[in-house]
Amino acid sequence: MNEMPHYRRLSGILRKQIQSGYYAEGSLLPSEHALCAIHGITRPTVRQALEELVREGLIVKRQGKGSIVRKPLRNIGILAAAGTTSAIGQSFLKTVILQKPQLRPWPEEFPFELPEMEREAGCVYLERLRLVDEVPLFYDINHLPHLGLPRFTQRTFENRSLFEILRRHYGIEIRGGEQKLRALIPGPSVREVLQMKPGQPVLYMERKLTTNREGYHIYSTIWFNSEKHAISGVF
Amino acid sequence: MNEMPHYRRLSGILRKQIQSGYYAEGSLLPSEHALCAIHGITRPTVRQALEELVREGLIVKRQGKGSIVRKPLRNIGILAAAGTTSAIGQSFLKTVILQKPQLRPWPEEFPFELPEMEREAGCVYLERLRLVDEVPLFYDINHLPHLGLPRFTQRTFENRSLFEILRRHYGIEIRGGEQKLRALIPGPSVREVLQMKPGQPVLYMERKLTTNREGYHIYSTIWFNSEKHAISGVF
DNA sequence: CACCTAAACTTGTCTAGACAGGTAAAATAT
């Protein structure tokens, strides 16, 4: 249904091939010229696709040599990735909904500045806990404006990406975003959710995601237990 | 001396104009077409320049509207920026060299895997402390391979960007890199350097930067006191 | 005046090449 741009289609194909191990670590992707021929598109379009993969850290390019497939990062690549589900192998990641989506007024104290439009629409509130190997890792609180999301509060989110549901059922795609990071000692409630010992620090993130809908943003607050896993990013 | 690509030259010009306030927050940059005419280059080249600025969070693009200048982030944009000096207004940032560049063997325990070439070359070690408004904020340890860096240990780094010296005197440019982030409680020595109270957490980063020199990497370990400032990034 | 439509302008995507510069393998000379 969605007409996807050629470059995004290609990057999706290559991403899947890399993650499935079809291209081994350290091996070369087909050359840009070859990819042109295979997919019937021109080089700038191919380059645009490869650029996405470079940003995600899946490949490294070397002039005169080619595009080298990288060892997939063991850590959680949340910095650049749109969703957390795509960041780590989905198989190890389990999602638990602590608070089902429910309508709420916007909080009085909100770390982001909120456009008038979104404030008036009301807010869908959602709490999740992500576990890797049965150990709590992320705890995130999400606020989305209640604009054009029919039946959203009835949907099931267990083990499914929030972003995938937004894309498939409502046509909302994440385009990018900004985030702020801090290290802090979590309060007792967050500490308990993450099953951490007192005095242990977490990575605290505030994110504002932009979407293909003009003026529609998703706001997330994330607590991350970085004792065993680090967060990785490429730039 | 250095033939710079057109797109990088343009992004540099625009970056300077934005940071100097020549384009006010919220205002529009000249259209891509206008930038073509002004600088005598074509649109793909202009777009490549603008893309850099989008990645840095300096502008936001809106189809049908234009490139909007963003409010400069108050926090430290270290995630995407190559150097920390460029991330915050240089005026407020002060650099103190805690350990002048000196030759050393590579550490036994090194958080990164080290190419053979770089290990054999020996290592230049360098410790810095960054202060904002006279308050310690970053403490970073840097390891660079001692390959083609004549007189490097004699240079002065006070209030000067390490990356600028590498670029101007040795032709080394930062192309990108990867990083890992954690939250942790610093050891007593780091805590003292950053003048922090016991039990307070820091943002801990390990970065591996890639350069225009094939196989030449810069390794940094950074401790960041996030009590007053957050680290911000755009993706 | 209020409303709607069309035009002008903007960025997004894409084509079809060109040349420069780096890498590695094949061909040649020693």
Next chain:
DNA sequence: ATATTTTACCTGTCTAGACAAGTTTAGGTG
């Protein structure tokens, strides 16, 4: 056989357009 040069191939940069799609503005219509 070894060392050097050439060649083929790859990515980096750039040109000069085209059409699509979103936004704003200027006219025109009622």
